[in-house]
C-alpha cells in the first residue's frame with residue numbers, strides 16, 4: 001500500500017516477514033513493522049513514514065556521521081531512532097542498542113548508527 005498505491009517508496013521491504021526492521025513506520029508514534037501490518041487495522045490512526053521525517057535532525061546526523069553505507073536499512077533505522085529520541089532525547093549507548101535491536105543492517109554500520117543517535121542534537 002505505502003510503496004505501490006501511495007508512492008511512498010522511502011519505506012523499504014527486505015525480509016517481508018517481520019524480522020529486519022527495514023519497513024518500520026510510526027503508527028501513532030510507535031515503531032511498527034509495516035510489512036506485517038494489515039492496512040485495515042490502521043484505519044483512523046496516524047502513520048508516519050520516513051517521508052514525514054525528512055526534516056528531522058536525525059537525517060542530518062546520519063549523513064554527518066557517515067552512518068549510511070548502502071542505505072537500504074536507513075529509513076527504518078531513522079524511523080525507529082526518531083521514536084527513541086522523542087521519548088528519550090539523550091539515550092545511553094545501551095538504551096540505543098536496546099531500542100534499535102529490531103533494525104538490522106547487513107552493511108554493519110551499527111557503530112556509526114549509534115554515533116548518529118548519540119549526537120543527533122549537535
Ligand code: FES
Pocket residue numbers: 012013014015016017018019020021022023024033034035036
Ligand atoms: S521488511 Fe523486514 S521486517 Fe518488514
Ligand code: FES
Pocket residue numbers: 067068069070071072073074104105106107108109
Ligand atoms: S547501510 Fe546497508 S543494510 Fe544498513
